[in-house]
Amino acid sequence: MTEQASILIIGAGPTGLTLANLLGQNGVSTVLIEARNELIDFPRAVGIDDESLRAMQGLGLVDRVLEHTVPDQQIRIVNGSGKVIAGINPTTREFGWPRRNGFVQPLVDAVLLEGARRFDSVDVRMGTEAVDLVQDRDGVSVTVRSQGQESTLRAAYVVGCEGGRSFTRQKLGIPFTGETRKQRGLVIDVANDPLGTPHAVFGGDPNRGYATLSLPHGIRRWEFMLLEGEDDALVESDEFLHKLLQDHVADPANLDIIRRRVYEHHARIADRFRDGRVLLAGDAAHVMPVVAGQGWNSCIRDALNLGWKLTAVVRGRAGQELLDTYAEERRDHVKAMVDLSVGMAKVVTNRSKVTSAVRDTAAAVIDRLPKLKSYVSGQGFKPMPKYTRGVVLQSPWTVSKSVPVEEGTSPGAGTLFPQPRVEVPGAQTMLLDDAVSAGWRVLVWNNDPAHFLSEDTRSELADLDASLIQLVPSAQLNWAAANASSGVSVIGDPAGELKSWFHARPVSAVVVRPDHVIAAECLAQDLDSALRTIFQKAHLRPAREKAVATA
Template sequence: MTEQTEILIIGAGPTGLTLANLLGRRGIRTILIEARDKLIDYPRAVGIDDESLRAMQGLGLVDKVLEHTVPDQQIRIVNGAGKIIAGINPTTREFGWPRRNGFVQPLVDQILLEGAQRYDCVEVRLGAKATDVVQDADGVTVTVHSQGKDSSIRAEYLVGCEGGRSFTRQKLGIPFTGETRRQRGLVIDVANDPLGTPHAVFGGDPTRGYATLSLPHGIRRWEFMLLDGEDDDLINSDEFLHQLLRDHVAEPAELDVIRRRVYEHHARLADRFRDGRVLLAGDAAHVMPVVAGQGWNSCIRDALNLGWKLPAVVRGLADDRLLDTYAEERRDHVKAMIDLSVGMSKVVTNRSKVTSAVRDTAAAVIDRLPKLKSYVSGQGFKPMPKYTRGVVVPGKWPESKSVPIEDGVQPGTGTLFPQPHVRTADGEDVLLDDVTGDGWRIFVWNNNPEHFLSADSLAALTALDATLVHAVPATQLRWTAAHATPGVCVVGDASGMLKSWFHARPVSVAIVRPDHVIAAECLAQDLNRTLQKVFGSAYLLPADGTPLPAGSGPGTDSSHFVSSRKRELTS
């Protein structure tokens, strides 16, 4: 007998576990299978950024995750002589959390596993290996081997998240384009950190590049470049490890080594992220060198993108074409992250004394230019998500003599909406997402959103569990909350960040997706028309405002769409 589910996930790494949590929150029947009998228990990724912490916040797990982080971890880049040539120390909180954090991946992955197990609609099966995948127009059937027996699971959609050697990707014959650099690295993790300092060091030594990082709970990581002629088997030689570490600690033989592992610098991208009813995510879709610390975080971004699109399609709120936008949006950003990681890897592993001297000279020049130095220190080189295709409605700035536009102002559409601390009507000081939720949100500055929305639009927003947010200066909060329309969330801009965001742009409305990406922005009077365009781009509603019946493309009346779908969900 074939088991039935709505979504089947293969791979219990960070992508699959995060996606399982997101689907569980939205009530989607999900089975996650993992070939291993337990999660990987040795440290791998060592950096978690502010975007990922915001995702953990949305899952209700951030407090547990923070216990395993080093917040605001600085990076010092040094040359072969040990001189600091650059520093990376971003201290801003655009999204509510520190931008750079050391962390212990196995402990955080375990939190994600326990988080997924909170939901009755989610089942995680360890020791269950996928051995075949067959799809048709209506779904995907996966053969699973577990406890010596084969069984079948039938799902509406399958998401392959099983890492760089993805069975799903190989079964579908999807090319994994890119390179594996000849340069190898050796990772050494030790307990009872012999240094104890909180920062990270990247050593651009042409003799042998290295890095070392302080991790939570007394773990210290070193990564050393392996030279041509040095065999992988050298990792089993204590003498070789002691030789590498002699310039770093006084007594290498006294170190409590918990892991030693050789890795290669992969930079690969799947040619496509979707094949019919099968999607690839995380390392199954892309891998990158470890230097920029963006591999784990890129996995979380994939899960966030799919975590609202799959439920919308499965629940009949959006046409299947919405899933095509996943690859449209994520592939370009992942490619930028791969390029950044490759570039940083070349800086650290470069063996040319001439190139190293040029790098050191350039660093000295940057150090004398405050703006450029601040750009590097603030990690301004990190490519932020900016979607120009998919579920976004880029548009021209409004033509109004009452709304002047400053030179150099960039549209917010396609980027992430900020997350400041705000004040609630009860006087609490909280992060924005904690009061507005993690679904669709309509942020309107100093106006009640309901006044600018039609009955059809309000009905469709209700079906999407969207939140209408009326943002005001904190001084107006008490009065505004007392006169608020039921169902409209009023927040006081205690920090001034929301006002600054709107002040910098000739708009007063931001339509924000569940993954915090701004789908569109406009003036208040244009909200309803702009919302129809957003729904059209998401295959939720066509651009002319007529609602979209489930799965049929541009169609008829929204009240029919909403009520008929609710009957389906409750029957």
């Protein structure tokens, strides 16, 4: 008998595990299969950013994830002489968490695996490999092999998350466009950190580029360039490793080496992220050099973008066309992250003494320009997600003589809404996402949003389990809460961070998607029409049509 599920996820890496947690939160019937009997434990990602920590917060796992992080980890970039030529030390908390953090990926992935197993609707099967896939108009049949026995799993949709060598992508014949750079790297993880310093160092040495990072639980990582003619087999040579490390520690032979591995710098993006009822996510859809520390975080962004859309479609709240917006939105940002990673890899692994000298001169100029130095230190070069297509309303701000625009402010639609600390009646301050329900959110500054919505719009929002939120200065919190419309939550702004955000923009209302992306922003009077447009862009079905679709 063929087993049935709404969603089948292939691959228990960070993408598949995060997606399984998201679908589990929504009660979606999900099967997650992984060919290995255990999660991968060899060296991989070492950086988790504020967006991903916000995602972990939404999954109810952030406290356990934080146990395996180094918050606010600084990076020092040095030249071949060991001189610091640049520093990266972002201190912003725009999204509620430190922007840059070291972490131990296998331990965090294990937290995600345990998280997925919390949900009765999620079935995790290790040691189960996909060996064939056939889709038709109504679903996808996947042949799986476990303990030498083959069986069939049937799902409405399949998501391939099984890494760069993705069976799913290859089965569908989707090209993986890009390059694998000739430059290889060697990763060495050491227990009982012989240095113990908290920061990370990127060494732009033209003789041999390197990096070293302090990781949680006394782990130290080194990454070295492998030069032309150096065979991968050298990774097994203690003598070779000791030679690489002799300028870094006093006694390389006395190190407690726990992992060693050669890796390649891949920079590739799948030509398409969707083929009918099958989707690609994470490394199955894109891979990038490790230098910028964005591979793992890009996987989490994919899962966040896809999780709410799959939920809406399988529940009949949206048409299948919504799934096309996944690639429309994610592809451009992924390309920007790949380009950033390739660029940083070239800086660190460059072997030209002339190019290195030019780089060092440029760094000296930047060091004398406070604004530019602050931009580099704050990691301003990291492309933030900004979706210009898909489920976003990119329209000009309403022109009003009563609402001037602060110079230098850009429209927020398609970007992430901030997450400051807020107040709710009768409780201590907390992060914004903890103060409201997960899902769609309509936030209005200083006004009760219900007064600006038609009955039909409120009905559609209720069908989406959306939250209506009135934002006020904390001084007004109790009064506003006592006078709010039924179903409207009132949230106080104790430090004025939300007021400052609205102050800089000629808007007073925002529509925020379940993945924290601003779908629309407008003045309060335009809220109803903005929501109607977003409903169309999300291919949402009115409640009466949804009932027919799911019957």
